[in-house]
Amino acid sequence: MAGKVEKVFKFVVVGGGIAGVTCVEQVSKTLEEFDVEERPSSVLEEKFPNLIVIHSAVKSLHTESHSVETADGRVFGYEKLCICSGGRPKLLTQENPHVLGIRDTDSAQEFQKRLSKAKRIVVVGNGGIALELVYEVEGCEVIWAVKDKAIGNTFFDAGAAQFLIPSLEVDKPEKTAPCKRPRYTTEEPAAGPGSALGPDWHEGIDLQGAEQVSRRVSVEYQCEVEKIQTLRLENGSWPVYIQLTNGKTFGCDFVVSATGVVPNTEPFLHGNNFAQADDGGLQVNDQMMTSEPDVYAAGDVCTACWEHSPMWQQMRLWTQARQMGWYAGRCMVSHILSEPVELDFCFELFSHITKFFNYKVVLLGKFNGQGLGSNHELLVRCTKGHEYVKVVLSGGRMVGAVLIGETDLEETFENLILNQMDLTQYGEELLNPDIDIEDYFD
Structure with a gap:
C-alpha cells in the first residue's frame, strides 16, 4: 500500500463523464462531504459547497482497506465508492498515428484539427458516433465502411436505414429547433482525459474539411478492415491506405475508428476480486453494487446483472449513463441512512431520444x-x-x-x-x- 491515507471521505466518485457527474449531483444534494476523481469541472464545486474535486486519475484501488491511490501519489479513504470510469474506444490499431478514435471531448477536438486539412477520410463503424460524423462532416470526401447490410443497425432496421440514406445525398438543412431532451456540453477543458461525449458533442465544433464540396459520402457495406498501412503505394500520395475485406483499398488523410467501446475497468481490477460480465463490465446488482463491499458502479463501465424488465435492455448510451449515475447516487445515500430503495422506474422501459441526420429519433422498448x-x-x-x-x-x-x-x-x-x-x-x-x-x- 503506497502512502498514508490523507483523508477519509464518506463518498468517492471516480470519473467525470455523464454517469459520474449525475451521481455527484444526486449525492451532494443529500450529504455533507465527498470527493470526485478524474475529469471534473469547477462548475460542480461552485454548485455544491460540500464537494471536493481532485484533478487526478486513479492509479489503484484497494477494496480491503477502502482506499484509492491517485496518479500523483495521494491516498484517500472512502466509506462508499462509485466507479463511473466509462468506456474506452475499441481502436482498430493502437500503433498507427493515422488512426483516430473518437470517444471523449479531447479526441473530438483532435479530430476537428486534423479534419481542417483533410480531403478524404475513412470512417469505420456503424454506431452512434459514426452516424453523426458522416452526416456532420463537410468539405471532405467520406468513405464509410460498415460491417452490416444497412447503416445504424444498432438503432434501427434496414427500412429505417433506407429512409435516412437520402439525407446523405443532399446538403444539410439549416439547424432546426433541438429535440426535447436535456443538453450535455462541456463547460471547460477537463484535466486529464476528456469527459465522454454527450449527444451534442459536435455542436460548436466546426467539422469542415479542406475541400470546397459540401458533403460526399460513399458507403461500403458488409466489410471490415483487412489492413491499414502507411507505406506509400506506387504513385500513392495519401498518408495512409486502408484495405477492406471486400477487396477495395482507399487512400486517405486519416482513418476514424468508431467501432464501439469496451468497459474501462483499468486500474480497478488489479488486486481486487470484482465479478465481471462476459462483455468485460463490472457486474452490478439492482442496487448498482459490485461484488466488492461498498463499491458501486454506473454507466458504461458496468453491466446490469439483475433480472431485467421485459421491456428494458442495457445499451451503453448517454441516457443510460445518466439514469444509472442518478440511481447509484440514490442507492449509496439510502444505504448510508439504512433506508430501503426500490429499482428505479427508468429501468422498466428502455427509451432513448437522439438525433440522426437532422431527424429526431426515439427508440422505445x-x-x-x-x-x-x-x-x-x-x-x-x-x-x-x-x-x-x-x-x-x-x-x-x-x-x-x-x-x-x-x-x-x-x-x-x-x-x-x-x-x-x-x-x-x-x-x-x-x-x-x-x-x-x-x-x-x-
Missing part, C-alpha cells in the same frame, strides 16, 4: 425485436423525407417502437408499451395517419 425471435410482427408507416414509424407487436401487445421525425407519438406509445393493452382489434389502423391515435388511448 424492444425497438428491434431484441430477444423476441420470430414471435413478433411489425407495423410500419413511412412518409419519405418526413417520418418513419415502426411498431413491434408481440401477442397483440406493443413491445417496442422506432419513431423518426416529428411524429408526436412517443408518449402514447410509451404508455401502450407500459400498460400492455391488447391492440389486436385495431390492426393496421394503429398507424393510420388519418386517425388521431392519442384520442383513442388518452
Whole structure:
C-alpha cells in the first residue's frame, strides 16, 4: 500500500463523464462531504459547497482497506465508492498515428484539427458516433465502411436505414429547433482525459474539411478492415491506405475508428476480486453494487446483472449513463441512512431520444425485436423525407417502437408499451395517419 491515507471521505466518485457527474449531483444534494476523481469541472464545486474535486486519475484501488491511490501519489479513504470510469474506444490499431478514435471531448477536438486539412477520410463503424460524423462532416470526401447490410443497425432496421440514406445525398438543412431532451456540453477543458461525449458533442465544433464540396459520402457495406498501412503505394500520395475485406483499398488523410467501446475497468481490477460480465463490465446488482463491499458502479463501465424488465435492455448510451449515475447516487445515500430503495422506474422501459441526420429519433422498448425471435410482427408507416414509424407487436401487445421525425407519438406509445393493452382489434389502423391515435388511448 503506497502512502498514508490523507483523508477519509464518506463518498468517492471516480470519473467525470455523464454517469459520474449525475451521481455527484444526486449525492451532494443529500450529504455533507465527498470527493470526485478524474475529469471534473469547477462548475460542480461552485454548485455544491460540500464537494471536493481532485484533478487526478486513479492509479489503484484497494477494496480491503477502502482506499484509492491517485496518479500523483495521494491516498484517500472512502466509506462508499462509485466507479463511473466509462468506456474506452475499441481502436482498430493502437500503433498507427493515422488512426483516430473518437470517444471523449479531447479526441473530438483532435479530430476537428486534423479534419481542417483533410480531403478524404475513412470512417469505420456503424454506431452512434459514426452516424453523426458522416452526416456532420463537410468539405471532405467520406468513405464509410460498415460491417452490416444497412447503416445504424444498432438503432434501427434496414427500412429505417433506407429512409435516412437520402439525407446523405443532399446538403444539410439549416439547424432546426433541438429535440426535447436535456443538453450535455462541456463547460471547460477537463484535466486529464476528456469527459465522454454527450449527444451534442459536435455542436460548436466546426467539422469542415479542406475541400470546397459540401458533403460526399460513399458507403461500403458488409466489410471490415483487412489492413491499414502507411507505406506509400506506387504513385500513392495519401498518408495512409486502408484495405477492406471486400477487396477495395482507399487512400486517405486519416482513418476514424468508431467501432464501439469496451468497459474501462483499468486500474480497478488489479488486486481486487470484482465479478465481471462476459462483455468485460463490472457486474452490478439492482442496487448498482459490485461484488466488492461498498463499491458501486454506473454507466458504461458496468453491466446490469439483475433480472431485467421485459421491456428494458442495457445499451451503453448517454441516457443510460445518466439514469444509472442518478440511481447509484440514490442507492449509496439510502444505504448510508439504512433506508430501503426500490429499482428505479427508468429501468422498466428502455427509451432513448437522439438525433440522426437532422431527424429526431426515439427508440422505445424492444425497438428491434431484441430477444423476441420470430414471435413478433411489425407495423410500419413511412412518409419519405418526413417520418418513419415502426411498431413491434408481440401477442397483440406493443413491445417496442422506432419513431423518426416529428411524429408526436412517443408518449402514447410509451404508455401502450407500459400498460400492455391488447391492440389486436385495431390492426393496421394503429398507424393510420388519418386517425388521431392519442384520442383513442388518452
